[in-house]
Amino acid sequence: MPHHTPPGGVREDTAPGESTGHGPADGQWSIGAVVETLREEFPEVTASTVRFLEAEGLVEPVRSATGGRFRAEDVTRLRHVLRMQRDHCLPLAAIRRHLEAAGEDGTPPAGVPGPVRRTEEPEAPPPAPVVRMGRGQLLRAVGAQESELAEWEEYGLLGAAEDGSYGPTEITVARLVVELGRHGLEARHLRALKAGADRQRDLVERLVAPVRQHPDARTRELADSTARDLADLSARLYQAFVGASPGTLGD
Template identity: 45%
Template structure:
């Protein structure tokens, strides 16, 4: 398959995939398509399976490319002919849940309320505190759904939206810190530089989530006297 045909196969499941992204994954050694005498890339079915494995691990668990590369190498050493359609997931925290995919990224307000379990009054309060906001008038993305579901879950234990202000402030500080790290990459005009910036952002988000979960577990262990 040509790179355009591979992109057409992957786009329905991974809408944010681009040709630049596929070239970036090739440059990082995640896939090695053959080349025609004229220099055009030709992908095998196994190449597409590897790409689907990589993209799933990035989307669902924010796994760094080095971890994904190690997983693929281990499977090759075990003489597995092709990776499975889904990776061996590495949880970043106890009972970690996967973030919504981009296919869920345009929800109406009614759909957000239904899928999160929040009522209208609570959603208004969450929006007032800046924890959730529409990406377009009356439309919410997958991240808004993830936040709303977390708020609804915490509410079952008696935590109200007003108790969650610190999460917004902490996230804003992390965004500012990470933005400084990403700025040099974003100033690069070539597509590979921007793809590298997007990949770094995913890795930073995953590591931040891992650190936060570990610190909370350690604190709770002390509280429980264990």
């Protein structure tokens, strides 16, 4: 039976609190629409985030005749993945196992427990979603030692805020540094990568600076989306450069 869409554009089968946001009437979402609606809860999500989760097999969209690839179920599934990363600090392998035991959109069926917390985390769930972490929390979440975090900070890979806490970006960086460390890459090896990212970010900011200073308010609002698009394109270009290197796994 086709889904009924009442006035206002929210489908009756939408889960409580799960607005379909900016989804099109035909039920097929472009990656831009997916990113826009996910940012209502996850402000740092980019198109690269969605593509990465797709590449990891955590969501499997199918392109439609109208050009959209994502269904409302895919968006719900992405929300579950991002929440498990944010609220439970689960690695992708654990999230994948959880989703395999869940329904099509990632919602656990009756009798299936929620995601298993990592052994190094406290047994009791936090009273609220973990948006920022203290030093000890970060070390436990990523499985690192104090000496390793000190080295990362010494080489400028990440840093704490004035109150000593770490935000979502620093947490993500720490996880990736740990993963790269398992392949033999140390903080000193990653310093050049961080410096290159800083230069690219500065370049993007210089490019959008005139837009931020435009007298028209609507034009100024485009600055952030333009900066995100440029950052996304830069990340994709970096991936292409790595893939074009001699002897890469992409060949």
